[in-house]
Amino acid sequence: xxxxxxxxxxxxxxxxxxxxxxxxxxxxxxxxxxxxxxxxxxxxxxxxxxxxxxxxxxxxxxxxxxxxxxxxxxxxxxxxxxxxxxxxxxxxxxxxxxxxxxxxxxxxxxxxxxxxxxxxxxxxxxxxxxxxxxxxxxxxxxxxxxxxxxxxxxxxxxxxxxxxxxxxxxxxxxxxxxxxxxxxxxxxxxxxxxxxxxxxxxxxxxxxxxxxxxxxxxxxxxxxxxxxxxxxxxxxxxxxxxxxxxxxxxxxxxxxxxxxxxxxxxxxxxxxxxxxxxxxxxxxxxxxxxxxxxxxxxxxxxxxxxxxxxxxxxxxxxxxxxxxxxxxxxxxxxxxxxxxxxxxxxxxxxxxxxxxxxxxxxxxxxxxxxxx
Numbered sequence: 001x002x003x004x005x006x007x008x009x010x011x012x013x014x015x016x017x018x019x020x021x022x023x024x025x026x027x028x029x030x031x032x033x034x035x036x037x038x039x040x041x042x043x044x045x046x047x048x049x050x051x052x053x054x055x056x057x058x059x060x061x062x063x064x065x066x067x068x069x070x071x072x073x074x075x076x077x078x079x080x081x082x083x084x085x086x087x088x089x090x091x092x093x094x095x096x097x098x099x100x101x102x103x104x105x106x107x108x109x110x111x112x113x114x115x116x117x118x119x120x121x122x123x124x125x126x127x128x129x130x131x132x133x134x135x136x137x138x139x140x141x142x143x144x145x146x147x148x149x150x151x152x153x154x155x156x157x158x159x160x161x162x163x164x165x166x167x168x169x170x171x172x173x174x175x176x177x178x179x180x181x182x183x184x185x186x187x188x189x190x191x192x193x194x195x196x197x198x199x200x201x202x203x204x205x206x207x208x209x210x211x212x213x214x215x216x217x218x219x220x221x222x223x224x225x226x227x228x229x230x231x232x233x234x235x236x237x238x239x240x241x242x243x244x245x246x247x248x249x250x251x252x253x254x255x256x257x258x259x260x261x262x263x264x265x266x267x268x269x270x271x272x273x274x275x276x277x278x279x280x281x282x283x284x285x286x287x288x289x290x291x292x293x294x295x296x297x298x299x300x301x302x303x304x305x306x307x308x309x310x311x312x313x314x315x316x317x318x319x320x321x322x323x324x325x326x327x328x329x330x331x332x333x334x335x336x337x338x339x340x341x342x343x344x345x346x347x348x349x350x351x352x353x354x355x356x357x358x359x360x361x362x363x364x365x366x367x368x369x370x371x372x
Contacts, residue, residue, distance in 0.1 A: 005356075005363055011303055015348060017355045019301070019315075022347040026340045033332070040326060047325020048318040061321065063192050063207020068291075069317030070209065070274045073216040075295025076313050077223050078267035080304035084227055085260035086240040091137060091152030092268040092292025094159030095130040099269030100276040101163060102129030104171065104283035107183040118187035122277045123215065123270065130269015131262040133159065138261030142254045148261075156292070167285050180283040189278040212274035219270060220306040226263075227306075236260055268292060297345040316341065 005014075027037035048065045075092045082089035102125040112118040137151035167178040174181075189210045196203035227233040239246040239256045247253060275287045294316055301315075302308025323337030347354075 005360060009359060009363070011305065011308070014352065014355050014359065015301060015303065015308070018347040018352055019344065021351075021354070022340070022344040025347075026343050029339060029343075030336070033336075035330065035332060040330065040332070043326055043329050044318065044322030046322075047329070048322035061204070061207075061325075063204045063209040065314070065317040065321040066192065066209035066213050067207065067274065067279065067317075068320045069313045070213045070216045071271050071289075071291040072294055072298050072313035072316050073220060073310055074267055074271040074274070075291050076298030076302060076309040077219055077295075077306065078264040079295045079299035080302065080306070080309055081223060081227070081236075081267060082260055082264040083299060083304045084233075084240050085236045085256050086243070087138075087141070087257065087260055087264070088149050089134065089152055089261060089264045089268075090149060090293070090296060091134060091155050091265070092271075092295050093288050093290070094152070094156035094292070095133045095265045095268035096271040096275075096288045096292055097156075097159045097163050098133040099126040099130040099272035100283050100287055101166060101171075102126060102269070103272045103276045104180045104183075107187050107277060108171075108181060111184050112187045114186060115189055118184075118277070119189060119211065119273070122187075122273050126269040126272040126277075127266035128269075130272070131266040134261045134265025134268070135258070138258050141261075142257040163283075164285060167283065171283065173282070178285040182282045183277065187277065188281055189273075191278075208279040210274065210278035212270075212278045215270065215273060217310070219267060220310050223267070224306040232259065268295070294341070297341065297348070300345065301348040315344075 030037045030040050046061070048061060050061045075096065078092050078095070079089055103122045106121050106125040107118065112121070133155060134152075137146070137148055137155055140146035140151050141148045164178070166172075167180065171180045173179055189212065191203075191205070191211075192207055192209040192213070193203045193205040195211060225233075227237065235246070235251045236256055236259075238249065239251055239253065243253060246256070271288070271291060275289075276283055280287060298309055298312040298316055301312040302310070319337055319341060323334060323340075326332040326336065327334050
């Protein structure tokens with residue numbers, strides 16, 4: 001955190017202002033293609049939070065938004081944990097994909113008697129496979145000096161190739177589609193419709209959001225406790241701030257690199273519980289759908305803090321679901337949402353100093369004026 005700025009400015013006001021700038025520029029882009037920015041925002045919000053087709057419930061569309069939000073929370077937390085140890089894990093795509101293989105293997109290996117048991121086993125399998133896939137780049141970084149960015153990129157490609165081979169070979173269901181057999185019915189996770197029904201409340205029964213969202217919130221709380229309330233979290237942050245100082249204090253770079261990447265891979269892997277076990281109930285080709293890369297933007301925008309990650313993930317969930325509605329209602333290409341996401345990444349990452357430097361000058365002058 002910057003010492004020249006209050007915490008509420010550094011962690012709150014600056015992200016909001018950079019986000020506002022990103023949306024302002026996005027509005028200009030929308031105008032350039034002959035669309036009304038106000039109408040575009042209205043359609044996006046309705047598509048993300050409501051169901052314009054039925055108007056049955058103002059929040060029926062949020063079920064799809066929460067599904068995407070769950071994915072982005074997991075991948076955003078994964079990137080954030082690695083960031084704290086000064087590691088740039090961009091292998092979330094591969095880690096989540098391989099975790100899906102692990103979930104599919106355990107779900108198809110037994111006729112599970114109840115969803116709760118299947119959830120626990122699926123969660124453990126997803127974390128184990130995701131962590132295992134992250135362990136190899138971590139070891140190469142810590143022991144061989146191979147840059148974590150390069151190795152994780154390459155392992156994304158390797159994971160894609162492995163999954164493709166499995167789904168047209170050993171794990172392919174009968175037929176010509178590249179997918180695994182469906183999981184046992186008892187292994188199906190409760191959807192938001194089921195969960196709200198336990199309390200006598202209504203929720204869109206067609207929405208893919210499921211109990212994995214609760215798991216994502218638990219993971220966010222767990223990351224907060226780990227990073228700010230444990231000795232290991234302190235060592236990770238110390239290592240991230242200064243490797244030389246951390247080594248001088250007796251902190252092992254190998255230990256921190258391995259643990260941080262294992263945790264990061266496990267968090268990425270948890271996404272498979274939502275997509276593979278919760279929504280598709282089988283392993284599909286391309287089930288990650290770019291969420292691993294969006295997690296980088298989520299972590300940047302959320303300042304690598306679990307609360308910020310959850311909020312940023314919800315915003316990107318709105319953009320993803322609302323963008324689909326834009327394409328349907330206004331005929332705007334899906335690439336427009338990619339442009340908006342890219343602008344958010346650019347302003348919250350590369351162009352943050354457009355906001356930060358002027359604010360620092362204001363607060364420095366205000367501090368000098370108060371002491372004079």
